[in-house]
Amino acid sequence: MNDMSNDSYVTDDGRTIGPTVMEMKNITLRFGGVKAITDISFDIREGEIRAIIGPNGAGKSSMLNVISGFYVPQEGEVWYKGAKRPPMRPYQVAQQGIARTFQNIALFEGMSVLDNVMTGRLRQMNSGLFAQAIWKGKAEKEEVENRAFVEKIIDFLEIQSIRKTPVGRLPYGLKKRVELARALAAEPSILLLDEPMAGMNVEEKEDMSRFILDMNDEFGTTIALIEHDMGVVMDLSDRVVVMDYGKKIGDGTPDDVRNNQAVIDAYLGVAHD
Amino acid sequence: MPESLLYGTEVVLNGLMAGVLYALVALGFVLIYKASGIFNYAQGVMALFAALTLVGIMEGQIPFAHLINAALGTEIHHFGWHVPALLAILLTMAIMVLLAWAVQKFVFRHLVNQEPIILFMATIGLAYFLEGFGDLMWGSDIKKLDVGLPQGGSFWIEENTQWLGMGNENFYGFFLDRLDLVATVIAAILVVALVLFSQYTKQGRAMRAVADDHQAALSVGISLNFIWVMVWSVAGFVALVAGIMWGAKSGVQFSLSLIALKALPVLMLGGFTSIPGAIVGGLIIGVGEKLFEFTIGPLVGGATENWFAYVLALIFLVFRPQGLFGEKIIERV
Numbered sequence: 001m002n003d004m005s006n007d008s009y010v011t012d013d014g015r016t017i018g019p020t021v022m023e024m025k026n027i028t029l030r031f032g033g034v035k036a037i038t039d040i041s042f043d044i045r046e047g048e049i050r051a052i053i054g055p056n057g058a059g060k061s062s063m064l065n066v067i068s069g070f071y072v073p074q075e076g077e078v079w080y081k082g083a084k085r086p087p088m089r090p091y092q093v094a095q096q097g098i099a100r101t102f103q104n105i106a107l108f109e110g111m112s113v114l115d116n117v118m119t120g121r122l123r124q125m126n127s128g129l130f131a132q133a134i135w136k137g138k139a140e141k142e143e144v145e146n147r148a149f150v151e152k153i154i155d156f157l158e159i160q161s162i163r164k165t166p167v168g169r170l171p172y173g174l175k176k177r178v179e180l181a182r183a184l185a186a187e188p189s190i191l192l193l194d195e196p197m198a199g200m201n202v203e204e205k206e207d208m209s210r211f212i213l214d215m216n217d218e219f220g221t222t223i224a225l226i227e228h229d230m231g232v233v234m235d236l237s238d239r240v241v242v243m244d245y246g247k248k249i250g251d252g253t254p255d256d257v258r259n260n261q262a263v264i265d266a267y268l269g270v271a272h273d
Numbered sequence: 274m275p276e277s278l279l280y281g282t283e284v285v286l287n288g289l290m291a292g293v294l295y296a297l298v299a300l301g302f303v304l305i306y307k308a309s310g311i312f313n314y315a316q317g318v319m320a321l322f323a324a325l326t327l328v329g330i331m332e333g334q335i336p337f338a339h340l341i342n343a344a345l346g347t348e349i350h351h352f353g354w355h356v357p358a359l360l361a362i363l364l365t366m367a368i369m370v371l372l373a374w375a376v377q378k379f380v381f382r383h384l385v386n387q388e389p390i391i392l393f394m395a396t397i398g399l400a401y402f403l404e405g406f407g408d409l410m411w412g413s414d415i416k417k418l419d420v421g422l423p424q425g426g427s428f429w430i431e432e433n434t435q436w437l438g439m440g441n442e443n444f445y446g447f448f449l450d451r452l453d454l455v456a457t458v459i460a461a462i463l464v465v466a467l468v469l470f471s472q473y474t475k476q477g478r479a480m481r482a483v484a485d486d487h488q489a490a491l492s493v494g495i496s497l498n499f500i501w502v503m504v505w506s507v508a509g510f511v512a513l514v515a516g517i518m519w520g521a522k523s524g525v526q527f528s529l530s531l532i533a534l535k536a537l538p539v540l541m542l543g544g545f546t547s548i549p550g551a552i553v554g555g556l557i558i559g560v561g562e563k564l565f566e567f568t569i570g571p572l573v574g575g576a577t578e579n580w581f582a583y584v585l586a587l588i589f590l591v592f593r594p595q596g597l598f599g600e601k602i603i604e605r606v
Contacts, residue, residue, distance in 0.1 A: 089491075118478060
């Protein structure tokens with residue numbers, strides 16, 4: 001199924017996977033003398049759930065930071081929607097439609113859940129300051145439309161009951177969900193999730209997995225996620241990239257990856273004689 | 274009403290209005306501090322610079338006239354025209370926006386992620402630069418600022434409050450400065466406008482987002498640079514309003530920049546991160562120092578207004594360091 005052609009195909013559970021939306025070509029990222037990522041290439045196709053896995057320190061988060069523009073790689077190219085992406089600031093990447101969440105949660109703690117999710121819609125608000133000041137025409141229509149969309153997301157992620165609560169007061173699991181809501185509100189072309197299940201108990205992990213699958217299914221969102229819990233990843237994703245010590249050691253469907261000797265060695269260790 | 278109560282009321286009213294002016298200056302500090310974590314020592318000098326520029330434009334002064342005369346041996350000072358107050362205020366605002374952009378472009382852009390103390394030192398440098406630049410541009414003489422705001426006591430209020438004395442011949446009604454009244458109204462409008470802006474507009478929401486978390490703001494597509502220029506522009510606008518009010522009251526001169534020092538105790542009271550705090554803090558200081566002077570002042574030889582605010586701030590620092598409305602700092606262990 002994972003051939004080199006760029007044609008759309010339909011998965012076993014009936015979802016359509018489209019052509020390549022993003023392609024990383026020979027990315028190398030160094031911090032001083034340390035190589036965090038060495039010559040990695042892979043692609044992300046429209047509508048799929050793409051996972052990047054690997055043991056701690058494999059360079060997964062660095063890879064995500066390259067995609068979202070927080071790090072600029074020394075070598076390699078990022079291709080997005082068929083064009084080579086010039087060096088960009090993180091906010092410009094976000095404006096192009098690449099939304100993300102963070103491993104350590106980056107929310108606006110002092111603002112309400114609703115306001116937090118609304119900031120995800122900034123890209124969709126274009127009316128001028130003056131129009132907003134007099135609250136007429138375009139500005140009013142825009143705010144109403146955006147509010148409606150945000151409410152839909154809030155319903156979808158089942159956080160209606162905390163809409164007006166300041167985020168700082170919420171427990172960890174809910175914060176993760178609010179952050180997801182904010183990213184989803186941007187109607188992203190690609191949604192990047194940095195360890196969405198980190199620090200969660202089994203029940204919360206199941207909830208989060210369900211949301212990720214539903215998001216992909218209902219909104220057709222393309223998702224690239226990082227996770228080190230192998231079990232979760234194998235159930236969720238269409239295709240998996242495996243990294244170890246900054247290098248790619250495997251790429252393919254979950255079954256391919258599971259049977260890959262290099263991957264097994266990386267996760268279970270290998271006897272040295 | 275007994276005589277002392279009447280005078281006391283008048284003192285409180287005057288104190289409230291002085292407090293509004295303190296609050297106005299404090300507001301400029303809070304805006305920048307909230308959005309960028311920079312304590313802007315130059316806020317007072319920005320008020321002075323704004324007032325100088327306003328006077329300069331209204332009087333049709335030629336900028337850098339002294340410099341040009343010294344270099345070229347000419348004798349030019351004025352263009353010979355007068356600009357209407359409203360137009361001059363708009364032009365001054367444009368210059369303040371330009372200043373905000375320049376400050377961001379040439380100073381703080383290069384200091385991102387630096388220690389707060391380094392940013393603070395940079396604003397001290399900025400304060401001295403602006404002070405000198407203002408002098409060079411518009412001259413250092415004391416100027417009169419008249420944008421058409423009413424001056425002097427309000428007879429209307431005096432006449433209409435005389436009955437409160439109930440025949441007391443020593444009571445002539447409340448004496449309230451009309452300029453203070455106007456300043457109060459303008460400050461109130463300004464505060465309401467700022468609150469509406471930050472709560473209900475896209476840019477305001479982005480501003481609050483940046484104030485809260487830089488990384489998260491970047492990830493939703495907000496340009497930090499743009500927001501910082503915007504915040505410095507808004508602070509410049511607040512400085513302009515403060516400059517007009519104080520300038521109209523006591524002339525445009527160097528001492529105008531010292532009102533920033535009066536804003537410090539206001540911030541200690543209200544908290545550095547709270548807009549309502551800046552207002553309530555300003556009012557408490559304004560009323561407090563006038564009442565203290567009125568009641569305790571005569572017992573200790575007067576001039577208590579010079580130090581009362583600072584002592585009050587000191588007491589707050591000991592017992593409630595985050596101020597009345599500031600965010601309480603809780604370290605999770």
